[in-house]
Amino acid sequence: MTYPLTTPRLSITPLTEQDTATFVAYRQDADVARWQGWDPTYNDDDAAELINSQPATDLPESGRWLQLAIHDVETGKLFGDVAIHTLDDHDDTYEIGITLAPANQHLGIATEAVKRVLDHLFTAANAHRVIANCDTRNDAVAKLLIGVGMRRESSQIDVEFFKDEWITLDGYAILTNEYSA
Numbered sequence: 508m509t510y511p512l513t514t515p516r517l518s519i520t521p522l523t524e525q526d527t528a529t530f531v532a533y534r535q536d537a538d539v540a541r542w543q544g545w546d547p548t549y550n551d552d553d554a555a556e557l558i559n560s561q562p563a564t565d566l567p568e569s570g571r572w573l574q575l576a577i578h579d580v581e582t583g584k585l586f587g588d589v590a591i592h593t594l595d596d597h598d599d600t601y602e603i604g605i606t607l608a609p610a611n612q613h614l615g616i617a618t619e620a621v622k623r624v625l626d627h628l629f630t631a632a633n634a635h636r637v638i639a640n641c642d643t644r645n646d647a648v649a650k651l652l653i654g655v656g657m658r659r660e661s662s663q664i665d666v667e668f669f670k671d672e673w674i675t676l677d678g679y680a681i682l683t684n685e686y687s688a
């Protein structure tokens with residue numbers, strides 16, 4: 508079994524119903540939901556649907572996401588989540604996404620979690636390429652992705668009408684040879 512992935516501060520393992528209360532609480536935060544595909548009305552039923560439909564495999568099948576909980580390795584407290592998406596039309600390519608509860612941001616936890624997931628994808632899963640997409644106005648995630656070694660390689664202007672406005676999505680990527688270097 509691949510999980511938990513551990514770091515000095517973190518234990519990363521598939522999200523379960525024990526995470527529901529904290530997970531729902533930060534998904535209801537307007538500043539967190541602003542950049543994501545849900546809105547602050549997110550509730551326990553939405554979380555149950557997501558958790559019950561989680562892949563049972565260590566890595567999601569093509570086209571699916573696996574949501575991983577980021578816990579404090581000492582206390583088990585849920586800090587946030589990091590998700591892995593196996594792209595269905597690109598071999599050995601994965602997309603990642605991350606969300607932390609506001610109280611756990613700016614502490615380097617996101618950086619520590621993403622680095623561990625990249626290590627997992629490039630070493631255990633033999634990934635060729637890992638990507639992430641984000642709103643061009645989301646400075647926090649841009650800084651995080653550059654900080655872990657990803658390149659901004661695209662910017663799709665007004666690519667999507669999202670939450671009542673046209674948004675520009677920036678694409679970030681890292682290849683296995685870049686990761687090794």
Ligand SMILES: CC(C)(COP(=O)(O)OP(=O)(O)OC[C@H]1O[C@@H](n2cnc3c(N)ncnc32)[C@H](O)[C@@H]1OP(=O)(O)O)[C@@H](O)C(=O)NCCC(=O)NCCS
Pocket residue numbers: 538539542543604605606607608611612613614615616617618619640641642645646647648650651654
């Ligand atoms: C994106 C997110 C996970 C980043 O978490 P974080 O806790 O700031 O990450 P870290 O503490 O590891 O910090 C990474 C870097 O980003 C910087 N940063 C954090 N917030 C920032 C902001 N609002 N503006 C500019 N830089 C910011 C940090 O200072 C740090 O830089 P440093 O290494 O030079 O000190 C967090 O902001 C979040 O959960 N946001 C809401 C959900 C979201 O937008 N997810 C991404 C969707 S694609």
